[in-house]
Amino acid sequence: MKETISIQNVSKRFGQKMVLQDINFRVEEGKINGFIGPSGAGKTTLVKMIVGMDVPSSGSIHVLDHTMPNLNILEEIGYMAQSDALYTELTGMENLKFFASLYKLNKAERHERIQYAAGLVNLTEDLTKKVGAYSGGMKRRLSLAIALIQDPKILLLDEPTVGIDPELRFSIWNELERMKNEERKTIIVTTHVMDEAERCDYIAMIRDGALIAWGTPKELKERYHASSFDEVFLNAGRENQ
Amino acid sequence: MRTAALIKRIFQQMLRDKRTLALLFVAPLLVLTLMNLVFNGKTVDSTIGVENVSPAMITQFKAADIKVETFNQTSSTKNTMEKHDLDAFLKIENGRPELTLLNTDPTAAKSLQMKIKQMLSTQKAAAKDPIQTHYIYGSKDTGFFDVVSPILIGFFVFFFVFLISGVGLLKERTTGTLERLMATPIKRGEIVLAYLIGFGAFAVIQTIIVVFYAINVLDVVLVGSIWNVLLVNLLLALVALSLGILLSSFAASEFQMVQFIPVVVIPQVFFSGIFPIEGMADWLQALTKIMPLYYAADALKGVMYKGFAFSDIMGDILVLMIFAAVFIILNLFALKKYRKL
Ligand SMILES: Nc1ncnc2c1ncn2[C@@H]1O[C@H](COP(=O)(O)OP(=O)(O)O)[C@@H](O)[C@H]1O
Ligand SMILES: [Mg+2]
Secondary structure, eight states: OOEEEEEEEEEEEETTEEEEEEEEEEEETTOEEEEEOOTTSSHHHHHHHHHTSSOOSEEEEEETTEESSOTGGGGGEEEEOSSOOOOTTSBHHHHHHHHHTTSSOOHHHHHHHHHHHHHHTTOGGGTTSBGGGOOHHHHHHHHHHHHTTTOOSEEEEESTTTTOOHHHHHHHHHHHHHHHHHHOOEEEEEESOHHHHTTOSEEEEEETTEEEEEEOHHHHHHHTTOSSHHHHHHHHHHHHO | OHHHHHHHHHHHHHHHOHHHHHHHHTHHHHHHHHHHHHHTOOOOOOEEEEESOOHHHHHHHHHTTOEEEEOSSOSOHHHHHHHHTOSEEEEEETTEEEEEEOOSSHHHHHHHHHHHHHHHHHHHHTOSSOOOOOOSSSOTTOOHHHHHHHHHHHHHHHHHHHHHHHHHHHHHHHTSHHHHHTTTTOOHHHHHHHHHHHHHHHHHHHHHHHHHIIIIISOOOOOSOHHHHHHHHHHHHHHHHHHHHHHGGGOSSHHHHHHHIIIIIHHHHHTTTSSOSTTSOHHHHHHHTTOHHHHHHHHHHHHHHHOOOGGGSHHHHHHHHHHHHHHHHHHHHHGGGTOOO
8 A cells, every 4th residue: 555645743723723633644546535524623724725825824735755845746636726716707628728838747647637527527619718607516517627637646626516516426436536546646635515425435524623533434424423424523523622 | 947837837927918918017117207208398488577677577577488477566466466467577666576376386486486596697697698507417407207207117117016016915815825825846946936027038038128118218317228128127126126025024915015105105205316315314324235226216317317327337237136135045045934945
């Protein structure tokens, strides 16, 4: 089993405010990992530190055996931010082309990746429209396509399915599973939707900046004598108080 | 390569934003034209009432485009002037001239007073020739606009480039795309470079349009080389560009960017030489030394009005280059807010 991400004793504070406390977590290659917790728990902060956009106040993060932040490793990380960061004056196609040209891809690869990513999120038809005219769900899907554009080994998706209809959400999860199985991608997904937790291989429950429980969905349900993830979360929270 | 992609994207966005383009290319021309009209407007012909004045003098007034109305034995000067709409009244009593000015417009009154005084003195000296006047710079046709226009050209280049580059990068900050860029392998230096080149290209075009318009259409005096004018303006645009994108990191919205104008841009106008700097308090004069526009205005006035050569403005050019370099380096640090690397 190859380890792709390791988070060691990571704490993060903004000013006086402690946002993450002593997080330890390892991520294996070819697994879907869910960071689950209510909003404000610190999921986004943790993801940003893995990308290297922010640095831990203490502790360290390694991705593919390199200490983050590391510019070269960013070539291998596909990141989807929680809030869509798109150029609204440009078309979907222009957005994809722009982000694609920031990575080491040749012309043929770029073209192929754009077609693939747009197709995956069902946007091929809408690529000539300006992003300003997209609906919230379409923007979310374009952000996801951009995260996949350079065919990265690691995907960090911050609430990827918010505002996406159930059918497309289902097909996106199928695709994530396919990428994990066939391409051995390491995937981290944050969510506060508990039913998405079922589809993860491994789950980290975060609450108030602390990692309160981790394990496979099955393990967690057994450990907390729960039938659903809502229950797991409530019971785990109670136990930690 | 990544820089090229970023530049291409800036072009795409700018070319799609017609209003910003208009602001950049048309607005400076409009304002310059307006300024030209305001400053070079013909003075309205003055009318003077005279009493007991020699015919020779009246001829002289007429030659100087002053309308003359003759009166006899007026009792109240004020009433006469108001009744006949006179700007001045000249009465010679016992060989002593007495001039009354309406003075509703002090500037116009002053210039009229000057003209009349001059005529009275030439009368006294009984000299046929008017005083010979020599001008070191400019000529008797030099207007206020000719003197301030080099400064105005510099100011507009500075102002519009500052605003548009600042707002441009600010949009990138507020929409989160700048932060998103930091999750790609792009280097901070590449971003700063792309912004300098991307917006710089528009600044170059704007500068060229403004300079050529002022010189060829508005007929502003240009004694020195146009290449030096362009060089100074391009450097000033670079300073404005790097300062604009730097200050955008301290603004949270477009409105806050606009708030920088009275703080950063307007004071520079006061210290650029439109108003005499020599008369200011020492500490105020020292303040001019930290204003990029002061150096640009100095160089532009030198080249355009006094005909300075490159070697004469080298000092100013050097200072402008230092300003730009400092702002660019500060920009690299300001971007650390988004990614520590
Ligand atoms: N740049 C920041 N400065 C100060 N506080 C922050 C900053 N970013 C996040 N926080 C705080 O950190 C906490 C965790 O936020 P976040 O990581 O976004 O949570 P989540 O993604 O789980 O909803 C919140 O209380 C938030 O207010
Ligand atoms: Mg979040």
